[in-house]
Each structure stands twice: as structure tokens, then as C-alpha cells.
Amino acid sequence: MQIDALKILFAQSGLKFTNQRYLVYKAMVEARDHPSAETVWRRVRESAPAISLDTVYRTLASLEARGLVTRVPGGAEESRFDGDASPHHHLVCLQCGGIEDFVMLGAGLADLPPEVAAWGRVRDAQVLVRGVCRRCLGL
Ligand SMILES: [Zn+2]
Ligand SMILES: [Zn+2]
Known part of the structure; x- marks a missing residue:
């Protein structure tokens, strides 16, 4: 996904573009397995070792609030997320x-x-x- 296209998408959604948001959203768009926040965290940490699980949770919640990411009501206690809109x-x-x-x-x-x-x-x-x-x- 092109960074410029993403910047426009974030701006249209009223989200400030930050590197962490970019990395979380990129991980979501690339994922095909509907990962949990913890799985997203493990993937994003490869390129941003300092990112906290809490930041990933909050980022997913703000992406979800704007319809960029959806939560799949699975049945397990752990929420799973989908980057395919x-x-x-x-x-x-x-x-x-x-x-x-x-x-x-x-x-x-x-x-x-x-x-x-x-x-x-x-x-x-x-x-x-x-x-x-x-x-x-x-x-
Ligand atoms: Zn099975
Ligand atoms: Zn899906």
C-alpha cells in the first residue's frame, strides 16, 4: 500500500498520520488471518520494537471507529480484526x-x-x- 494513498485515506477519516498507525494499518491490510491485537503487535514489533500492546489496541480501536478495520465477532474472548474493508x-x-x-x-x-x-x-x-x-x- 502506497504511503501517499494512506495519508489521504487517514486525512479523509480524520486520523492523524503517524508511523505507528501506518504500521498497524499496513499489518492489518496485509493480514489474511484476521489477527488478534496481540498478533498484530508481534508483527508490528518487527519494524517498530518500541511499540506497546496498548498502543496497538488503541490504534485498532481508532481504525475501527472510522471503519478502516472491522472487528470479527468470533466467539473467543479475544477480539479479532479484519483489515479487508x-x-x-x-x-x-x-x-x-x-x-x-x-x-x-x-x-x-x-x-x-x-x-x-x-x-x-x-x-x-x-x-x-x-x-x-x-x-x-x-x-
Ligand atoms: Zn478448526
Ligand atoms: Zn474477513
Whole structure:
């Protein structure tokens, strides 16, 4: 991801561009495994050894508040984060904690029933499928 494009994105989101924010967001965009804050911290520390776990938590929260990162409601106590802002859904394994993406037509914002629109302002919607993955089932 280009730094200049990111600076514009942060500015549009009302976020000050800092090196730590950049590194956390970059780690999120590159991640495909929906990492926990602690996993993001371990990855970011490789290029910024001084960054604290608390900073990573706060950075993820501010990115989440602006819709740049989403929190995947998995089921484990540990929050997991997603840097892919494109509309997609999640498969969550309750055994290994693995989270995978899937795309489903007819499950987007446009497909929500009218009572949802009447409820308030919707930012995003996703389908969460929970169960046990093939690997854990030994298939
Ligand atoms: Zn599994
Ligand atoms: Zn995802």
C-alpha cells in the first residue's frame, strides 16, 4: 500500500498520520488471518520494537471507529480484526479459532429487510457462520 494513498485515506477519516498507525494499518491490510491485537503487535514489533500492546489496541480501536478495520465477532474472548474493508462474510471455527472469508450474493446491505432500514443507520452487515472446520474435523 502506497504511503501517499494512506495519508489521504487517514486525512479523509480524520486520523492523524503517524508511523505507528501506518504500521498497524499496513499489518492489518496485509493480514489474511484476521489477527488478534496481540498478533498484530508481534508483527508490528518487527519494524517498530518500541511499540506497546496498548498502543496497538488503541490504534485498532481508532481504525475501527472510522471503519478502516472491522472487528470479527468470533466467539473467543479475544477480539479479532479484519483489515479487508470490502464486503464479505466469515466462517469461524470454534475449535481452532480459524477465521476464513467467504462471499455470498444476496447478503449485502441492499438485501436487508425494510425493518432494518427503519431501525437506524447501518454501516455494514455480515453473515457469521460458526462451527468446526474440516481440518479440526479431520476431513
Ligand atoms: Zn478448526
Ligand atoms: Zn474477513
